[in-house]
Amino acid sequence: MPHLVYVTTSFKPGAIPNIFAAIIPFIIKKFRISIVVFEESPEAYPQYRALIEQGVNFYFLNKKKYNIVGTLLALRRMLASLKPDIIHSHLARADIITALVNRGNIPHIATFHSVPANFSWVTRLFLYFTDRWISHRTGVSETVISEFYRKPWLKSPHSVIYNPLNDVSSSPGKQSPSEIRARFGIPEKAPLFACVGRLVPAKGHTTLLRAFAFLLKEVPQAHLIIAGSGPLEKSLKKLAKKLDIEKNLRWAGFYTPARDIFMAADVVVFPSRWEGMGLVPLEALLVGRPLVVSNLPVLRECIPEGEGVLFVSPDRPDDLAQSMASMLNASPTLPKKYFEKAHKIIQERYSPQGIAERYIQLYIQSLK
Numbered sequence: 001m002p003h004l005v006y007v008t009t010s011f012k013p014g015a016i017p018n019i020f021a022a023i024i025p026f027i028i029k030k031f032r033i034s035i036v037v038f039e040e041s042p043e044a045y046p047q048y049r050a051l052i053e054q055g056v057n058f059y060f061l062n063k064k065k066y067n068i069v070g071t072l073l074a075l076r077r078m079l080a081s082l083k084p085d086i087i088h089s090h091l092a093r094a095d096i097i098t099a100l101v102n103r104g105n106i107p108h109i110a111t112f113h114s115v116p117a118n119f120s121w122v123t124r125l126f127l128y129f130t131d132r133w134i135s136h137r138t139g140v141s142e143t144v145i146s147e148f149y150r151k152p153w154l155k156s157p158h159s160v161i162y163n164p165l166n167d168v169s170s171s172p173g174k175q176s177p178s179e180i181r182a183r184f185g186i187p188e189k190a191p192l193f194a195c196v197g198r199l200v201p202a203k204g205h206t207t208l209l210r211a212f213a214f215l216l217k218e219v220p221q222a223h224l225i226i227a228g229s230g231p232l233e234k235s236l237k238k239l240a241k242k243l244d245i246e247k248n249l250r251w252a253g254f255y256t257p258a259r260d261i262f263m264a265a266d267v268v269v270f271p272s273r274w275e276g277m278g279l280v281p282l283e284a285l286l287v288g289r290p291l292v293v294s295n296l297p298v299l300r301e302c303i304p305e306g307e308g309v310l311f312v313s314p315d316r317p318d319d320l321a322q323s324m325a326s327m328l329n330a331s332p333t334l335p336k337k338y339f340e341k342a343h344k345i346i347q348e349r350y351s352p353q354g355i356a357e358r359y360i361q362l363y364i365q366s367l368k
Contacts, residue, residue: 002367004031005084007075007098009065009091010039011048011058013254014198015113015163015279016090020056021047022164026356028054031086031363036078038063038071038094046256068097076101086363092123099130107366111161112139114276115147115298118202128153135366140277143298161359162302163277164352168259169286169343180264184225184250191222191328194265194289196258196280197272199230204271204294206239210317211271213243215324222328224269227252227261262289267327270294273314277302281309282346288339290331292323304345306338 004027008016024033034057041060042048052058059078063071075097079087088109089098095110102108116124131137134156139145140163148154181188193212197203205226212224226236226249233251240246255261258280262268268284270293278299281291285308293299295311303309307330312323348354 001030001032002085002363003083004033004363005079005082005087006033006035007087007089007094008035008037009093010042011035011037011060012039012042013045013047013256017045017047017051018279019090019163021050022166022352023356023359024051024056025054026353027360027363028056030360033057034059034082034084036075036082037061038075038097039065065093072097072101079106086366088359088363092119092127095134096123096126096130099133102133104133104135107135108133109362109366110134110137110156112137112144112148112276113163114202115144115274117274118276131156136362138362141298141301143296143301144276159362161355161362162350163279164355165279165282165286165346165350166352167286167347168257168283169288171257171259173257173260173263175260177260177264180260184252186223186225186250186264187221191219191267192265193222193224193267193269193324193328194227194261195224195269195271196227196255196261197270198228199226199232199236201232202272202274203228204273204314205232205236207273207315207317207320208269208271209236209239209243209245209249211320211324212249213245214318214321216245216248218321218325219328223248223250225250225252225261225265227255227258229254258283259287262287265289266331267292267324269320269324270299271312271314271320272296272299275299282350285309285339285342286346288336290327290334292320292327304338304342306342307334308338308342 036059040062061074086107089095131154137156137158138161262284268289270281272294291309294314310323
């Protein structure tokens with residue numbers, strides 16, 4: 001079997017492990033798979049354990065984020081040892097360093113997971129410089145590809161391959177809606193909004209907290225649960241205290257499966273400032289939960305439009321609060337037909353097997 005080596009910066013719980021866990025069960029039938037990770041090994045969690053059980057070999061370089069030279073040298077040694085037939089890098093730092101090490105010697109696929117706004121000018125400069133050594137780039141949405149390639153600096157062949165999404169509606173979950181509410185001290189009848197995502201600037205939590213403060217003036221019994229962890233946790237909790245919304249706010253930390261949080265909520269909010277694709281709102285739709293999401297081109301592209309979703313301008317707390325209240329009022333009478341239609345579209349467009357087959361075709365083509 002050809003040896004496929006994935007290279008990524010981190011393997012902490014999040015989008016990359018979820019993607020790998022969804023598609024590798026199909027790809028491993030055609031390729032021997034290794035995963036090289038720049039940073040340290042994470043604590044064992046379901047996706048990580050499942051990949052190991054399927055026969056995936058992990059190699060952790062244990063390099064800090066800004067140790068670029070050390071990472072480059074360690075990756076050079078690792079690739080020389082592994083002797084891959086094809087390399088597929090994920091996330092910008094992995095794309096750049098892998099390209100600098102490989103320099104086109106082995107077919108190298110690189111995937112953009114976000115729009116250019118998510119990267120510093122230095123990162124964008126190195127992406128452009130190393131593009132000469134990329135065999136093919138994929139982007140996780142039309143929006144991502146069009147924003148990167150609308151200027152002439154990138155010349156590499158490219159295509160869109162969406163991220164895969166498992167059908168969480170058929171998953172058993174760990175806790176029922178009542179158990180989730182009891183666990184976090186949320187009254188059974190209280191209107192509940194949920195937001196799931198890493199606590200980073202791109203996700204718009206600051207706007208959400210300010211919007212929730214506005215909302216409580218109109219719906220004082222409402223509650224908000226935020227599931228996720230990240231570098232902004234301390235500053236966001238400080239802001240929540242300043243806004244005097246702590247009594248109605250719950251911090252769930254990293255919680256899996258997110259399905260449990262969605263099922264307990266009346267409305268799911270996704271206030272991102274920028275995105276590459278946005279799996280969270282799609283998961284919420286799969287379990288029949290209405291959405292309030294940022295009006296971003298990529299979310300317009302990926303989320304089936306209809307009565308179950310409201311799009312609102314990002315970074316506008318007052319508009320977000322109004323949309324949250326509107327969707328809360330509308331949620332009991334939303335037609336099931338919208339969610340059934342959305343469910344079918346999501347299953348067809350983001351099927352893990354279908355996404356895996358597209359990658360397999362790309363790998364085989366690149367090997368030729």
